[in-house]
Amino acid sequence: MPTSSQEGEILAIKQVADFLQVTERTIYRLAAAKKIPAFKVGGTWRFRRIDIDGWIAAQSGTMEGQAG
Template structure:
């Protein structure tokens, strides 16, 4: 069976995909409106939504020195 191409990714998986820690992912959800969907106690992500958010500058610090 082929792996589903457009599946939901976990915090660990999306962190590995973009090269940051899980703590950074949680901080971006809280402070930078990272596109994430809450499913019970878990956060899940669509890769294409995160790609668009990153390319639009969503991960950039808005104020110098603050994260």
């Protein structure tokens, strides 16, 4: 199924930036500050799609709590 292949998908900085509609610099900052789930491979940041989806859900829950 497409879901299982997306869950194992590994993304690069540019892909995450495009996905979240922010600059690559913003993703670098978040990753370096450990504010977004990430890991390094050979000195380059990488992100698991499932971790990013979970992070988005957690951020959305926090934002909803503050807005209401």
